[in-house]
Amino acid sequence: MSHTIKNVAIAGASGNVGARVLSALLDLEFNVTVLSRSSKPFPAAARVNVVDFTSVKSLSAAIAGQDAVIDTTFSPDVEAPLRLIDAAAENGVYRFITSDFGLDPDLPGVHDMPVFARKKASYEAVKKHAAHHRLTYTLVACGAFLDWGISSGFAGLDLQEKKAFIFGDGNNVVPWTTLDDVGRATANVLLHPQETLNRPVYVHSVFMSQNQILSATKGVLGNEGWETTYNDMDPLLENALADLKAGRISASTFEVQIQYCLATRALAHPWARDDNSLLGLEEWNLEKVKWLIQTIAHKAV
Structure with a gap:
């Protein structure tokens, strides 16, 4: 049976992913x-509905009549997406897109990382x-x-200082x-x-190693003056998990877990299935x- 989707609710629309x-x-x-915690400014073409994300009742009222709900939130509250999923199910919403946006959720070991706990819970719920x-x-x-990883330093590159922190x-x-x-x-x-229907879709802009991204960066900014360190990710992961267990939580506590995955072929590699063509x-x-690296470097000056 074919379904036409026209009415769509989105949570997290002011974030990096949600805005796009x-x-x-x-x-x-x-x-x-737009499902929002507050009356923030959004494009005029979108209707804004202020909701209480701690209440299934509030969420349920807000998404009544929607064909699809897209969750792009990245709240540390593991229960928040589950409430949204429950509200969608109660209202007969046809399609729910979870806030995953990462590695292959069906690959053994990926969702076992604590950083992906809310993604795992959402996947199991849907x-x-x-x-x-x-x-x-x-x-x-x-x-x-790709773009956020380079501009934020998450990809291990400091374009201004010409430093490279290599994972493995x-x-x-x-x-x-x-x-x-x-x-x-x-x-x-x-x-x-x-x-x-009822599956992950697999997309990419590029398949590249960190060394290949560094090489491309040197092609833009020049080969001279780079300080490059190659890092054993095992002790870094152990320290991050120990900090997490002890309640010593920082951005790096979670970033290191993802960077460990990116360095580990068993957890991250080119998709076996490619949905680029299907999804435009x-x-x-x-x-x-x-060009992207040059643009990011220019903005950072």
């Missing part, structure tokens, strides 16, 4: 309702509801965020996707409800990657 998803949804002329025919779901697997030997090739491509792919899922994405070539 919202823009892509509006470009495709969906009727969009599968449970789908098994009882209460909703359908999609997850978007996009690897690491730096040779593991993994998917990287720009935020704009993630937004476009997520919105396009709703144009292909049957092809994306084209793979980037090296020159486009260099």
Whole structure:
């Protein structure tokens, strides 16, 4: 049975991923309702509904009549996405897209990392509801965020100081996707409800190793003056997990877990299945990657 999706609610629309998803949804002329904790400014074409994310009742009232709900929140509250999923199931929402946007959720070991606890809980929840025919779901697997990873330093590169922090030997090739491509792919899922039914979809802008990204960066900024360190990720992971257990939590506590995955082929590698064509994405070539690096470097000056 085919379904036409027109009315879409999105949570987390002011975030890095959510803002791109919202823009892509509006470009495709969906009727969009933004679920927001406060009355923030959003594009005029979107309807804004202020909701209490701690209340299934509030969420349920806000998403009544929606064909799809997209969660792009990254709250540390593991229960928040589960309440949204329950509200969607109660209201007969056809499609739910969870806030995954990372590595292959079906790959053994990925969702066992504590940093991915809320993603694991959300995946298990939508599968449970789908098994009882209460909703359908999609997850978007996009690897690491290419543009954000380079600009924020998460990818291990400091463009201004010419420093490179390499995860392991730096040779593991993994998917990287720009935020704009993630937004476009997520919105396009709703144009292909049957092809994306109850499964992860796999997209990428590039498949590259950290060393290849560093080489591209040197091609833009020059080879001279770089300080490069290669780091054993095992003790870094052990320290991060110990800090987490002891309640010593910082951004690096979670970043190291993801960086460990990116260095480990068993946890991160090029997709066996590729949904780029289905979801309207084209793979980037090296020159486009260099253009992105140049743009980020210029903005950082």
